[in-house]
Each structure stands twice: as structure tokens, then as C-alpha cells.
Amino acid sequence: MAERCAVIGVGQTQFDAKRIDVSMPGLLREAALRALEDAELTWKDIDAVIIGKAPDMFEGMMYPENYLADALGATGKPLLRVHTAGSVGGTTANVAFSMVTGGIHDRVLTVAWEKQSESNAMWGLTISPPFSVAVVAGAGGFFAPLVRTYMRRSGAPEDTGILVALKDRRNAIKNPYAHLKMPDITYEEIRDSMMLWDPIRYLESCPSSDGACAMVVSKEGLAGRTARKPAWVHGTSMRSEPVQFAKRDAVNPMSGRLAAKDLYRQAGIHDPRVEIDCIECYVPFSWFEPMWMETMGFADEGEGWKLVHDGTTALDGARPVNMSGGVLSSNAIGASGMCRYAEAANQVRGEAGEHQVDGAAIALGHAYGGGSQYFSMAVFGTEKP
Amino acid sequence: MRDVAIVSFAQSNAECEVRNEVEILQPVSAEAVKASGLARDEIDFTCSGSSDWLQGQPFAFVMALDAVGSWPPIKESHVEQDGAWALYEAWVKIQTGEVDSALIYSFGKTSPGDIGQVQALQLDPYCVTPLWPDFDSVSAIQARVCLTAGVVTEKQMAQVAARSMPDACDNPNAVRKGEFSVEELLAKPYSASPLRDHDCPANSDGATAMVVVAGDRAKELCDRPVWIRGFDHRIDPPALGVRDLTRLPSAAVAAAKAGAVEDKIDFAEITAPYSHQEILLRREMGIGDDVRVNPSGGSLAAHTLMSCGLNRIGDAAMRIASGDGDRALAHAGQGPCLQQNLVIVLEGE
Numbered sequence: 001m002a003e004r005c006a007v008i009g010v011g012q013t014q015f016d017a018k019r020i021d022v023s024m025p026g027l028l029r030e031a032a033l034r035a036l037e038d039a040e041l042t043w044k045d046i047d048a049v050i051i052g053k054a055p056d057m058f059e060g061m062m063y064p065e066n067y068l069a070d071a072l073g074a075t076g077k078p079l080l081r082v083h084t085a086g087s088v089g090g091t092t093a094n095v096a097f098s099m100v101t102g103g104i105h106d107r108v109l110t111v112a113w114e115k116q117s118e119s120n121a122m123w124g125l126t127i128s129p130p131f132s133v134a135v136v137a138g139a140g141g142f143f144a145p146l147v148r149t150y151m152r153r154s155g156a157p158e159d160t161g162i163l164v165a166l167k168d169r170r171n172a173i174k175n176p177y178a179h180l181k182m183p184d185i186t187y188e189e190i191r192d193s194m195m196l197w198d199p200i201r202y203l204e205s206c207p208s209s210d211g212a213c214a215m216v217v218s219k220e221g222l223a224g225r226t227a228r229k230p231a232w233v234h235g236t237s238m239r240s241e242p243v244q245f246a247k248r249d250a251v252n253p254m255s256g257r258l259a260a261k262d263l264y265r266q267a268g269i270h271d272p273r274v275e276i277d278c279i280e281c282y283v284p285f286s287w288f289e290p291m292w293m294e295t296m297g298f299a300d301e302g303e304g305w306k307l308v309h310d311g312t313t314a315l316d317g318a319r320p321v322n323m324s325g326g327v328l329s330s331n332a333i334g335a336s337g338m339c340r341y342a343e344a345a346n347q348v349r350g351e352a353g354e355h356q357v358d359g360a361a362i363a364l365g366h367a368y369g370g371g372s373q374y375f376s377m378a379v380f381g382t383e384k385p
Numbered sequence: 386m387r388d389v390a391i392v393s394f395a396q397s398n399a400e401c402e403v404r405n406e407v408e409i410l411q412p413v414s415a416e417a418v419k420a421s422g423l424a425r426d427e428i429d430f431t432c433s434g435s436s437d438w439l440q441g442q443p444f445a446f447v448m449a450l451d452a453v454g455s456w457p458p459i460k461e462s463h464v465e466q467d468g469a470w471a472l473y474e475a476w477v478k479i480q481t482g483e484v485d486s487a488l489i490y491s492f493g494k495t496s497p498g499d500i501g502q503v504q505a506l507q508l509d510p511y512c513v514t515p516l517w518p519d520f521d522s523v524s525a526i527q528a529r530v531c532l533t534a535g536v537v538t539e540k541q542m543a544q545v546a547a548r549s550m551p552d553a554c555d556n557p558n559a560v561r562k563g564e565f566s567v568e569e570l571l572a573k574p575y576s577a578s579p580l581r582d583h584d585c586p587a588n589s590d591g592a593t594a595m596v597v598v599a600g601d602r603a604k605e606l607c608d609r610p611v612w613i614r615g616f617d618h619r620i621d622p623p624a625l626g627v628r629d630l631t632r633l634p635s636a637a638v639a640a641a642k643a644g645a646v647e648d649k650i651d652f653a654e655i656t657a658p659y660s661h662q663e664i665l666l667r668r669e670m671g672i673g674d675d676v677r678v679n680p681s682g683g684s685l686a687a688h689t690l691m692s693c694g695l696n697r698i699g700d701a702a703m704r705i706a707s708g709d710g711d712r713a714l715a716h717a718g719q720g721p722c723l724q725q726n727l728v729i730v731l732e733g734e
Binding site for chain 1: 386431436437438442443444446447448450451455456457458459460461462463464465466470473474477478479480481482483503504506507508509510511514617618619620621622623624627634635638719720721724725
């Protein structure tokens with residue numbers, strides 16, 4: 001039987017377009033030290049480091065974890081580097097959890113990051129591979145047709161995306177680490193912002209950020225030793241599917257649906273709409289909130305948009321989504337998945353500050369990547385599973 | 386710990402592939418799955434290792450999913466490291482009890498680019514990479530330090546090559562092989578002093594796949610399962626000026642933690658891309674002079690970046706499975722001057 005594990009420390013950097021005040025090691029240490037401080041531990045208490053980030057081309061380095069080894073206190077320790085596209089922040093945490101639940105280590109530090117100002121992520125995402133057609137459209141160009149298909153299938157009102165963006169941008173005002181803070185943001189401002197990839201507007205899109213997120217993961221016997229509560233891991237799941245396959249539904253991917261089903265089975269959740277208190281999910285373009293609500297079973301197919309319009313997903317709604325302001329407000333790509341997990345963990349720890357959901361006891365963290373084909377999820381709880 | 390066995394292994398290495406990565410990988414993966422005796426959908430977990438830099442595009446590993454069978458959707462992960470670390474992640478996943486079997490694969494095609502220059506991207510990005518030291522030159526610095534310290538001699542380095550290349554004659558996956566005397570090799574010119582061409586890796590293009598299975602199921606699937614008895618990996622600091630380049634402390638710790646020195650080993654398969662590194666690794670991991678190292682020919686015979694470590698493990702496993710030895714140490718190393726080292730101890734049923 002697997003060991004129980006818990007997140008006992010969480011740390012994030014300040015997210016910004018260009019963190020030129022720190023090097024890459026400095027950026028990662030900022031997050032890692034905050035996580036250690038939160039856990040009331042030091043480097044010597046850590047058995048192994050699990051690091052994740054999206055493509056190395058975003059910083060122009062190969063095996064950046066090797067360069068970062070001593071900055072992360074990993075000298076003489078195991079250091080594993082995960083890369084599963086945009087879902088990597090979630091997958092990296094899942095791998096860190098398995099180091100503990102598999103009985104390999106007692107306490108693990110996991111860090112996910114991106115320092116996109118070292119390079120140009122838009123270029124990094126549109127480079128033309130040899131002998132292939134270059135899309136030259138960035139992530140927005142890839143995802144816009146999926147959003148358009150969702151709109152057609154569901155008949156959702158045209159302004160659903162605007163409402164999601166308005167909510168997330170207002171939530172971000174309460175998050176001290178968020179990159180984009182727009183205290184005076186209005187519906188009209190989002191509606192009138194430039195159309196980048198029809199139907200995705202500028203203010204419905206994520207920024208390009210520098211930042212890192214870190215968590216300290218502990219086995220059961222070493223958790224709960226400080227005043228701050230641990231977030232118990234109730235379940236984790238990962239699913240992947242091919243990118244080029246005629247049968248796949250990229251709008252409501254089977255990999256996402258199976259990952260959610262597996263997750264609920266592990267966490268003993270029979271009805272996520274009743275049993276999960278809040279959700280932090282990977283929404284790089286606003287329309288993905290209603291889409292993922294359906295994939296994860298929080299709404300029937302074609303009805304996810306209703307949760308936006310009736311206020312269910314608002315911070316003071318029945319089941320808040322992206323309390324931190326989400327990916328729309330901070331997007332250091334490799335870190336984005338772990339930030340979702342970190343927010344979900346902090347919610348059940350009661351450590352989410354001004355964006356705390358009252359009484360949150362069960363929270364879901366979600367990440368996706370590639371062409372909507374990689375999914376990583378976890379459920380965190382205040383109580384032991 | 387759950388007992389986990391390597392039940393099948395397949396590899397492909399060639400000096401210069403005309404096929405793309407997906408085309409190289411697909412038959413290798415299919416061969417390993419077929420040899421495992423499991424149907425593809427009976428394999429619970431999939432984990433891979435590769436580097437985007439070799440294909441020159443971000444998310445390069447994504448296309449490989451098309452080659453290994455991923456519909457219906459699979460439980461899957463990827464490390465941006467040698468496939469040996471993907472095997473480690475899969476082994477941990479099996480330890481959690483969530484899965485009982487895994488397909489591990491890796492691939493690397495370095496011939497289209499300048500691999501020496503690409504690997505310079507592993508160094509300090511602010512101070513060293515902008516100088517573009519190619520990887521042979523970085524390794525030559527280590528070799529020079531070792532020569533000056535009297536830890537190795539040029540003759541010993543030539544002896545490593547003179548032994549590896551004939552050994553590789555029996556290996557269909559070797560791209561550099563042949564009979565050479567030590568004197569012949571020492572008469573060759575330096576390519577990156579004090580390294581000569583034969584002291585440097587025989588870079589190749591290829592792919593690797595392996596299936597591992599836990600417990601009694603492994604015994605049902607093959608006559609002689611090769612059990613993973615110990616598994617560990619460690620890292621040293623990055624700055625070349627901080628490290629004592631004559632030592633590889635991470636290799637010593639990994640070997641000790643994996644239990645390699647607790648009992649006699651019959652042979653070792655290790656990742657030593659440069660000849661002097663074999664001598665260093667032998668010393669750090671406590672491999673006696675009487676133990677045969679790299680019967681496959683090692684990296685001096687074929688070195689498919691991202692796959693070479695997993696190849697050493699697979700070569701060792703297949704050798705044990707065929708009855709040629711009972712207990713072996715296999716090693717993977719990566720990073721500048723072997724900064725990061727992984728050790729696995731294998732035993733036949």
C-alpha cells in the first residue's frame with residue numbers, strides 16, 4: 001500500500017514580464033526558499049529535487065537543471081527533470097508525490113519554472129521544424145479553432161470569454177504574486193481589446209511571464225509538525241493522447257476526461273459538483289474555463305458556459321474557479337501547472353490570503369499541455385485521505 | 386520495495402539516419418512490446434527521455450507519442466534526460482503500486498546538427514556558453530586535469546579504446562569497431578588535445594525501448610527475468626572550476642546507494658563517452674580490474690545521445706537474460722564532464 005503524502009510548504013516568486021533583477025538560479029531560489037520557509041525546513045532536510053519546465057528553448061539552455069543543481073541544494077542528491085509540455089508543472093508535482101508515496105524519499109523539493117524573458121516564447125512556439133509546415137501562430141493560433149468549435153457546439157453566448165477574463169483579472173488583484181494586476185479592469189475594456197486570434201482577444205489571453213513555483217512534499221510521519229496545516233494529496237492522475245489522430249476530440253479530449261475519472265476514483269469523489277469546493281485550472285485563453293468545466297465533469301457537455309454566466313465560478317460563487325487569477329494573470333509556462341496545484345493546496349491549508357475560499361476542504365489542481373493532449377491533475381484535502 | 390524486472394529490450398543505432406525520430410522509434414518500440422509478451426494496452430505506464438535541442442524544435446517529444454501507441458489515452462510522462470532517468474521514474478511509479486508495468490523509450494538523432502556546439506548549451510548560460518566551448522574540448526579539459534594529476538595516462542586511455550572497439554565487433558549496433566593496437570592508436574593525431582578521435586564518443590542516431598514488469602507477472606512472461614536490485618542517481622555541482630574534475634563523487638554515492646559494492650558483479654556496462662571517464666568511473670564505483678567493462682563496446686562504439694544510458698542498461702540486462710553473467714552494474718551519465726550519474730544493479734532470476 002502506498003504511503004500517504006502531503007504538501008507542507010508552498011513558495012512562489014513575484015511573476016513579471018522580465019525579472020531582470022535575478023538570474024535563473026536566483027529566480028528558482030526565490031521560490032524554493034519561500035517553500036522551505038513555509039515548511040520551516042532548510043536545504044539539508046530535503047532528500048531529492050524534482051524540477052520541471054517547458055521547452056529548454058525558452059531560455060536557450062540544454063539540461064538547465066544541471067546548471068541549477070547547486071542553486072537548488074541538490075549537490076550529492078538525486079535531481080530529476082520532467083518535461084511534459086504545458087502540463088509539466090502538474091506532472092512534475094505528481095512525480096514528486098510518487099517519490100514519497102513510493103517510499104523512495106521522505107521529503108522532496110519540487111520546483112517548476114520558466115524565465116521567458118531569456119528568449120521569446122512566441123518565437124519558441126512557432127519555430128519551423130525541418131520538412132514540416134510551420135504554423136507560425138503561437139499557442140493562440142493553435143487553440144483559437146478549438147474555441148470556435150466549442151462556441152459552435154455549445155451555442156454559448158459570445159461574451160462568455162469576456163466574463164471569464166473579467167473574473168480572473170479581478171481575482172488577480174488579490175494575489176500578491178500575480179504578474180498582471182488591472183484594478184480598474186472593465187467588461188468594455190476586455191471587449192474592445194484587440195482581436196488577436198479570432199475569437200480570442202488580447203485581454204482574454206495569458207501574458208508571457210518570468211517566474212517559479214515550489215512545493216515541499218512530505219511523507220505522513222513528518223507532516224503536520226508546524227502551525228500551518230499540510231495539504232493532503234488525495235489523488236493524482238496523468239493522461240496523454242496523440243496529437244495527430246482523426247478520432248480525437250481536441251475540444252473535449254478523452255485524455256482529460258479519463259484523467260478526471262481516474263482522479264475522482266482515487267480521491268473517493270462520487271460527484272465532483274458537490275464534493276469539490278474550488279478548482280484552480282489551466283486557462284491560458286479565457287474560453288478554456290467553460291471547456292475544462294465540461295471535461296472534468298463540473299457541467300454537462302455544452303453547458304460549462306452557464307457556470308460562468310450564473311456566477312458559480314466567481315470567487316464568491318458556489319464553486320470558485322481560478323481564485324488566484326489563474327494563467328490569465330501569470331504565465332511562466334513551465335511553472336503554470338504547479339501554480340495551479342500550489343493554489344489548490346493553499347486553499348485547503350487555509351493559506352490562500354485574500355483569495356481564500358471560506359471553508360475550502362477539497363480542492364482540485366489541473367494542468368494541460370501540447371495540443372490539448374497532456375493532462376495532469378491532483379486533489380488536495382484538509383483531512384487525511 | 387517491489388521487485389521489478391526488465392523483460393524486453395530493443396535498440397537501433399546508426400551513424401547517420403535518413404529516417405526521422407518517429408520512424409526510427411516506431412519499429413524499436415514495437416519490437417520491445419512484442420518481445421515482452423504483453424499487449425500494448427496491458428502495459429500500464431509509459432515514460433520517455435529525449436531532448437528538444439536535437440530535433441531543433443520545442444515539444445519535439447510530443448510527436449513520438451504517435452509512434453508508441455497512445456490511443457486510448459495512456460498514463461505517460463517524459464523526462465528531458467537520458468532514457469535511463471525515464472526508467473527511474475517508471476520504477477518509482479511501480480513502487481507506488483499504482484501501476485505494475487511500463488514501457489520506457491528514448492531517442493536521439495544528432496547527425497543533422499553540430500552536436501559538440503549544441504551540448505555547449507549545458508554550460509553556464511551567462512558566462513560560459515557565450516564562448517561556445519564544444520563538448521569534446523570541455524571533456525579534454527577534464528582529461529588534461531586527470532593526466533596532470535597522474536590519475537590516468539594516455540596509454541591507459543588508448544587501452545580503453547583498443548579493448549572497446551574489438552568488443553564492438555560482435556555488436557550489430559556499434560558504429561565504430563575494429564582491431565587496433567595501443568601503439569597504433571597513440572600514433573594518431575589529437576582532435577582535442579589530449580583526446581584523439583577514438584577517445585571521443587562514436588556519435589550515432591537511434592532509439593531504444595524497454596518493458597519492465599513487477600513481481601510474479603515478470604516470471605510468467607520470460608524464462609529469466611532480470612531484476613532491478615538497486616537503483617540510484619546523484620548530481621554534482623555545475624561549475625567546472627568548483628569541481629575536482631579527477632573525481633565523480635555523484636557516481637560513487639549512486640553506486641553505494643544502489644548497493645553495487647555489496648556483492649561481486651560479473652560485468653559492468655557504463656556510459657563513458659570519453660575514454661578517460663571509464664577509468665574515473667571504475668575507480669569511483671569500485672569496479673575491480675578483474676571485472677569486464679562494456680562488453681558491448683560502450684560509447685566509444687555507439688553513442689546515441691539521450692539513449693546511450695538506457696542502452697547500457699538494456700545491453701546488461703540482455704546479457705544476463707542470455708545466461709552470460711548473473712549480476713551486473715549498469716550506469717548512465719550525463720552533463721558536462723559526467724556531472725550527473727545513475728547506477729542500477731541487475732540480477733538474473
